Amino acid sequence: MPSCRLMRKNKLSGMTNGATARLGWALSCPLSLYVHIPFCVRKCPYCAFYSITASPEDMDKYLDALGQELQLWTSLSGDKLHAQTLYIGGGTPTVLSAKQWEKLILILERYVDFLPFLEASVEANPGSLRADHIRLWRSWKITRVSLGAQSLDEGELNWLRRPHNAYDVADSLAALVASGQDVSVDLLFGLPGQTIQSWHRTIKDCLRFGIRHLSIYELTLEENTPWGENPPKGLTASYPLYRFAQWYLPKRGFTHYEIASFSLPGHWCRHNIAYWQGENFLGIGASAWGYLDGYRYGNVKDIKIYVKKISEGKLAIADEELLPTEQAARESAVLALRTMWGVSGRFFRRRWGWKAYRDFCDTWRGLPEDCKITCHGRYALSPKGFRVANSLWEEFL
Ligand code: SF4
Known part of the structure; x- marks a missing residue:
């Protein structure tokens, strides 16, 4: 493979033959496929993702x-790509009409061989989700829908300036669960006026619909967003709310399997697990990222530039690097x-070598005892470790 410097200088089309062959090999193996749909009904004031409003014609292009x-x-x-998981995210994929979804499905079928036991997830937002979407997904390969509810409290949804209300969330949840999909809900915490009681009510109400997966995110104020530049007042301390979810959800049968993710056993998101386990994934679309055997790339964000580059027959890669082994x-x-x-010690050693393993163990020894669990050659964070994870990452990176 070429050096990191060379990779930065030469976009994929300029790679050496050896590097291209190695990428070709990674692409011919089973992988996870991410498809980015960067359109939204309108921009939420806290959102740092790249997304825009667009006309139906621009979406078609x-x-x-x-x-x-x-x-x-x-x-x-x-050859065709071989996908073991598919994730269609955004943005808001449900701003695409049913007809546009049919078109997207035809495109995917043409270039992708979907492997048996496929997990295929799609993100949906209440307010733009339609019965047509659900019917189409059911009749195709979609197995899992992640609903961007954010809250079930009308006041909180208003404050977040979401384009949906609590009734939209309830209608969407009822329809999705009735369709037999595995349903996941995204919720935000740390909002003004949010109390343990209101947070409990929101989670409990979501569970009553029969969802099997829940992702919870602290509201963060990112740079270059309206609220990042001009922070709203009165945000609630998030630590007790997160801690409540850690205590309450296991009582309802949910496993806390990832820092922000809870699911009924066996209903975890396999696509995200592939990402956390460092497996190969191909991201397509404006601002999508991918990782193939140590090669990491990110597509251009701007949709117009993306469409132009692709229509000229070039990949639209804006950033790329070949990770040095220690960093990887x-x-x-x-x-x-x-x-x-x-981390499995044996797997880590086999993949990265003894030197990287010794470095990992040195860092691990320095972590506070109540933040970690070491058992039979496996190293994992404790519930407290999950709560303070951001401060622990600094030790590793
Ligand atoms: S709907 Fe989601 S992706 Fe779109 S602007 Fe709001 S937070 Fe961002």
């Missing part, structure tokens, strides 16, 4: 470009420690 990007990747592998090992440890399975 974007879908065509997704097909062309897949074609470019398959030309490197010489450290990053893989941090990703694995996000999950309850943590």
